[in-house]
Amino acid sequence: MLFVEFPLSGDLRLPLLVMEWIFIITSFEISSIFLIRYLKQERSLRNFQDMGYFTLFFGFSLMWLFFIVGDYYVSSVIESPFLMWKTGSYRALFLNFGYFTMLIAGFILFLCTEKYNVILIKQYLFTVIFAICSVLFIIVFFIDIRFTQPITYVFWMGFLTFFLSYLVKFIRKLKGRGFLLIVGLGLMLVGFSLTTDAMINVFGLEGRIVGAILQLISVVILSYFFNILPPFNEFDWKDKIEAVFLIDNSGVCLYYKIFKQRKDLIDENLISAAISSINIVLKELTGQKERGISVFKKKGENVIIYPGKYVSGALYTTEELNYPKVILKEFVDKFETLYKNILINWDGEVSIFKPTEIIANDLFSI
Amino acid sequence: MIKLSPIQEVGFLLYITAILLGFQLALYFFYRFFKIRDERLPLNRILLSFGFFYLLIIVGLFILTINKFFVAESILKEILYKAGYILILFSTITFIYFILLQELKRIVNLKLLKYLMLISLIPIVAIAVLPISLAIVIITAIGISSISAIYILFFQIRLIHISRGEVKVRLSRIFVGNMLVLSSLFFLLEIVISFFNLFVITILSFIGISLIIMGMLSASFGVYGFPALFEFRWREHLLKLFVINRINNTCLYAYDFSQIKEQNIQKDYKELFSGGITGIDKILSVITNTKTEKIYKIEQPDSLILLEYGSDLIPELTYALIIKKDLKSNQYFLRSIKNQFESFYKEILTNIDKIEGNIELLFRSFDLILNDLMVD
Numbered sequence: 185m186l187f188v189e190f191p192l193s194g195d196l197r198l199p200l201l202v203m204e205w206i207f208i209i210t211s212f213e214i215s216s217i218f219l220i221r222y223l224k225q226e227r228s229l230r231n232f233q234d235m236g237y238f239t240l241f242f243g244f245s246l247m248w249l250f251f252i253v254g255d256y257y258v259s260s261v262i263e264s265p266f267l268m269w270k271t272g273s274y275r276a277l278f279l280n281f282g283y284f285t286m287l288i289a290g291f292i293l294f295l296c297t298e299k300y301n302v303i304l305i306k307q308y309l310f311t312v313i314f315a316i317c318s319v320l321f322i323i324v325f326f327i328d329i330r331f332t333q334p335i336t337y338v339f340w341m342g343f344l345t346f347f348l349s350y351l352v353k354f355i356r357k358l359k360g361r362g363f364l365l366i367v368g369l370g371l372m373l374v375g376f377s378l379t380t381d382a383m384i385n386v387f388g389l390e391g392r393i394v395g396a397i398l399q400l401i402s403v404v405i406l407s408y409f410f411n412i413l414p415p416f417n418e419f420d421w422k423d424k425i426e427a428v429f430l431i432d433n434s435g436v437c438l439y440y441k442i443f444k445q446r447k448d449l450i451d452e453n454l455i456s457a458a459i460s461s462i463n464i465v466l467k468e469l470t471g472q473k474e475r476g477i478s479v480f481k482k483k484g485e486n487v488i489i490y491p492g493k494y495v496s497g498a499l500y501t502t503e504e505l506n507y508p509k510v511i512l513k514e515f516v517d518k519f520e521t522l523y524k525n526i527l528i529n530w531d532g533e534v535s536i537f538k539p540t541e542i543i544a545n546d547l548f549s550i
Numbered sequence: 551m552i553k554l555s556p557i558q559e560v561g562f563l564l565y566i567t568a569i570l571l572g573f574q575l576a577l578y579f580f581y582r583f584f585k586i587r588d589e590r591l592p593l594n595r596i597l598l599s600f601g602f603f604y605l606l607i608i609v610g611l612f613i614l615t616i617n618k619f620f621v622a623e624s625i626l627k628e629i630l631y632k633a634g635y636i637l638i639l640f641s642t643i644t645f646i647y648f649i650l651l652q653e654l655k656r657i658v659n660l661k662l663l664k665y666l667m668l669i670s671l672i673p674i675v676a677i678a679v680l681p682i683s684l685a686i687v688i689i690t691a692i693g694i695s696s697i698s699a700i701y702i703l704f705f706q707i708r709l710i711h712i713s714r715g716e717v718k719v720r721l722s723r724i725f726v727g728n729m730l731v732l733s734s735l736f737f738l739l740e741i742v743i744s745f746f747n748l749f750v751i752t753i754l755s756f757i758g759i760s761l762i763i764m765g766m767l768s769a770s771f772g773v774y775g776f777p778a779l780f781e782f783r784w785r786e787h788l789l790k791l792f793v794i795n796r797i798n799n800t801c802l803y804a805y806d807f808s809q810i811k812e813q814n815i816q817k818d819y820k821e822l823f824s825g826g827i828t829g830i831d832k833i834l835s836v837i838t839n840t841k842t843e844k845i846y847k848i849e850q851p852d853s854l855i856l857l858e859y860g861s862d863l864i865p866e867l868t869y870a871l872i873i874k875k876d877l878k879s880n881q882y883f884l885r886s887i888k889n890q891f892e893s894f895y896k897e898i899l900t901n902i903d904k905i906e907g908n909i910e911l912l913f914r915s916f917d918l919i920l921n922d923l924m925v926d
Contacts, residue, residue, distance in 0.1 A: 198554070205563045209570055257556060522898070525914040536912070538905060542897035 188384050190260035190275050196389040201256055203396040208248045210400060214407040215241035226513075231506065236296030237410045243289020244403065247282040251379075254278030272329045280329050283336045287318045290339050294346065300506070304349040313342055340376070344369060364409040371402035421507045426500035428512070428544065430519060432527065435460030438495060439519075439540045443548070459489060459498045477509050492516040494527040515547050554619060557752065564759045565615045571766040572608030576601050578773055586778050591878050592653050593779035596709075599648030600724060603641045603702075604769070607731065610637030611738070611762075618740065628682050635677050635688060638735065642698040643670045649705065657708040663701075670698045685744070692739070699732050717779060720772045727769025734761035780879035785924060787880065789853060789872040793891060793913070794824040795902070796866045803891070803913040805920060827857070827870055849876075856881055858888045864899045867892075883923065890919050 192200065215238045222234035258274035266272035291314040298308050321335045347369055351362050377383055378395025387394075422443075430439040437456035462480075480487040481504055488499045490512050497516040501508055519540060520527070526536055554562060579601030583594055614634035621627045646667045650660060673691030680687045706725045713721055737758025746754065788807035795802055801824040831845055848855040854876050860867030869891070871884045898905065898912065905912075 198559075201559070201563070202566055205566060206570060209567055213574075256559075521915055521918065522894070523912065523915070524918075525911045526908065536905065536908070539897045539901055542901065546897065 188381075188389065190254075191256050191258065192389065194389070196393065197256070200389055200393050200396065201252065203393055203400070204248060204252055207396055207400045207403065208245050208252070211241045211245035211248070211403050214403060215239075215245060217407070218410070231510075232296040232299055236293040237407075239289045239292040239296070241403065241407065243286050243293075247286045247289075250278045250282035250285065254282065266329075268326075269329055276329045280325055280332050283332060283339075284318070284321060284325070286336065286339055287314060287321055290314050290343060291318055294342075303346060303353065310342055310346050313338070317342075340373065344373065361409060361412065364405055368402045368406035368409055371398045371405065375399035375402055421505050422548065424502045424505060425508055425548065426502065428500075428515070428548070429455060429459065429498040430516070430540070431456040431460055431496050431498065432530070433460070433494065433496075436532075438534065439537050439544070441541070441544050441548075455498070459487075459496060462489070477513065479504060479509075488512055490516050492520045494520050494524070511547050515544065518543055518547075558619065561752070561755055561759070562615070562619055564756070564763070565611070568759055568762045568766065569608055569612050569615070571763060571770070572604055572611070575766050575770055575773065576605035576608065578770070579604065582773060582776050591778055591780065591882060592651055595648045595651060596779060597773075597776065599645045600728075600769075600773070602644040602648065603728075604731075604766075606637045606641035606644060607735075610634045610641070613637065614738075614740070631682050632677055635691070635739075636674050638739075639670065639674050639677070639691060639695045642695055642702060643667055643674075645702050646670070646698060657712060658705050666698045666701055670695055703729065703732070716777050720776050723772030724769045725772075727765040727767075727772060730761045730765030730768060734758045734765060737761065778879075778882060780877075780882070784877050784879040784883070787874040787877060788883075789874060791872075791887065791920070792823055792827075792868075792870045794827060794868040794870065796828050796868055799825040799828050802867075802909070803916055805917065823870070827855075827868060831868075847876075856884050858884050860888070861892055863896065864892060867899070886923055887920065890923065891916060894919060 218234050218238040218241065222230060222232075222238060225231060225234075254275045254277075258278060260273050260275035262271055262273050264271040267277075291311060294310040294314055295308070297303075298311050301307075303310065317335055317338045321332055324332050324335060347365060351365060375395045375398030378387060378391045378398070383395070384392055426444045427442045428440065429437060432438055435457040440455075476491075478489045478491075480489070484502060486501045486504045488501065488509055490497045490499075490509070495516060497512045497519075499508055499512045522543075523537065579597050583597040583601065586594055611634070613630050617627055617630040617634060621630055646663050649658065650663055652660075654660070673694045676687050677691050682688070703725070706721065706728065710718055710721045710725060735758070737754045744751075785807070790807065791803075791805040792801055793803040794800070830848070834845060835843075844857070844859055846857050848857070852874070854873050856871045856873060858869040858871075859865065860869075867888075869884055869888050871880060871887070873880045892899065894916065895913065902909070
């Protein structure tokens with residue numbers, strides 16, 4: 185039984201509407217920042233985590249747009265029959281659109297972030313839970329639109345569990361930033377609770393205004409946290425790299441570094457010659473003129489090759505990850521820019537490349 | 551409280567969107583200005599002019615919006631009405647005030663700008679003292695202020711025309727934004743559209759608000775990451791650049807700006823210059839008893855030498871830029887060179903004594919970065 189009537193009216197209607205509208209605009213702006221950051225990355229090296237954050241904030245924005253339509257502009261009177269349902273109301277319909285938007289946004293966020301890391305028990309655990317919830321939501325939605333709300337509680341539980349597991353796992357690496365996540369999530373949870381029908385019954389519309397303000401603050405804090413947060417895949421990719429080689433176009437090894445000693449790794453000059461040959465053969469086979477990253481996959485072993493203008497970089501990894509590709513490209517690009525003039529007429533003297541060790545240590549953080 | 555119809559409410563929310571974007575945009579212009587304020591580059595006042603321009607328009611629009619939707623009492627309505635229009639008209643005056651710079655006299659007539667400022671004051675005074683019921687007053691005021699607004703647009707076109715690289719692209723986006731914002735005012739100011747019926751007024755208001763939002767977005771894309779604005783033709787005053795290792799008086803890198811195609815400075819000259827500069831510094835330190843202080847500028851009749859020194863990471867480096875004319879931009883340029891050089895060659899510079907081979911060839915790659923810096 186609701187004690188507040190919808191569409192909302194009275195003196196608090198407009199201030200509340202303005203507050204919630206500002207929240208929508210801010211979330212939308214923040215989502216645009218993540219989208220632009222994502223689109224600015226090179227296509228093959230894009231970090232899907234940014235796409236996940238974009239979806240999250242855009243989802244919030246869209247969800248609240250549906251809530252505004254539902255709470256301010258349409259009737260909440262239960263009609264029977266209502267469109268294709270036995271009973272229902274326009275408010276319930278728009279609120280459902282909002283819930284579904286958030287479920288889908290959560291699904292995409294987890295899909296994008298779990299791509300790079302196992303947060304709890306198994307990879308894609310949260311993605312699967314949200315996919316199931318979304319399907320369940322659609323089924324219940326078509327049966328009775330009044331009973332979908334409990335499924336959205338899964339969203340909040342999943343959202344909290346995901347970030348708390350994340351916090352526990354990476355607490356040492358997050359350092360003080362973990363506090364921002366806790367505050368942001370806390371405010372979001374309290375803020376959203378205050379805007380639910382149950383809480384409005386207790387605290388009235390004043391409580392909803394406070395809820396909207398808390399959510400606005402939490403969105404700003406969370407966006408700042410996500411902005412300064414290194415990509416999830418950056419945390420343990422170093423454990424998965426084995427060796428890096430820089431090879432000139434004639435197949436001579438200019439620099440190599442072994443991160444993990446392996447018995448079966450052959451002489452670096454043979455590896456260099458082999459990779460150089462692979463590059464030539466691939467170029468002939470595919471007829472590709474543009475330089476791009478190639479990945480050779482085997483069970484438990486991946487070789488990433490990035491052919492530059494003067495040298496090619498090869499990186500051995502135990503798993504196929506996106507982030508090492510970014511680092512390899514950066515390594516090759518920096519080496520080429522630095523040694524461009526040397527490489528054009530190289531006399532075979534390798535001691536000039538000694539500082540590469542520092543660049544490698546810096547980039548691969550050894 | 552006045553109750554708004556749903557369509558009015560939606561209109562009000564769109565106004566709120568424009569106002570929110572406008573405030574953020576103005577604050578961002580100020581932020582960009584204060585970020586590089588210490589460099590004292592005079593042309594960066596243009597960022598202030600844009601900031602105040604948007605701020606005044608948005609505050610004016612905010613007052614008019616509140617007045618339009620919520621104020622019923624006639625005296626207060628008139629006061630707010632006047633305040634809103636005065637702020638909007640004042641935006642062009644502040645813009646002109648901040649671009650009254652000697653450095654800009656190549657592209658604008660400063661005398662004309664001063665006259666325009668004075669002329670633009672007339673409508674403001676008229677609105678302040680005459681009753682608002684005289685619609686002709688406001689229309690004439692807007693007409694007079696439009697002359698300044700058009701001149702501002704003309705100024706921006708000229709500025710874009712003589713700019714290069716990143717600055718040109720960003721100024722173009724801001725120009726498009728300004729065009730849209732200024733043109734939106736003709737759809738938004740009640741006095742202009744008051745001759746139409748309610749339906750047309752509603753449509754025009756929505757068009758106006760859409761234009762203003764698009765304008766703000768365009769300007770936002772322009773100002774985001776806006777680079778420092780250098781004085782015009784600053785590149786023409788550059789002569790030579792040297793990066794010197796004071797430990798052994800060797801020249802790590804040299805560049806001749808006067809003959810871009812043949813950048814090879816005679817090896818003897820490089821060594822002579824490197825040793826000479828280090829020597830002068832040492833002698834002056836002794837005779838002035840200022841061993842901790844370093845020379846930062848050497849003035850000569852036809853040229854100057856600007857000097858910068860390596861950061862804590864590589865303190866033994868000296869960066870010398872020979873220029874024809876002392877411009878603030880050149881000092882900023884030399885500092886940018888220092889930052890880029892040290893971040894790019896960090897690994898090599900910290901181990902320079904251990905490297906064998908042709909070191910000079912290694913540092914030649916800096917040509918690319920230097921060219922990039924010059925385009926901006």
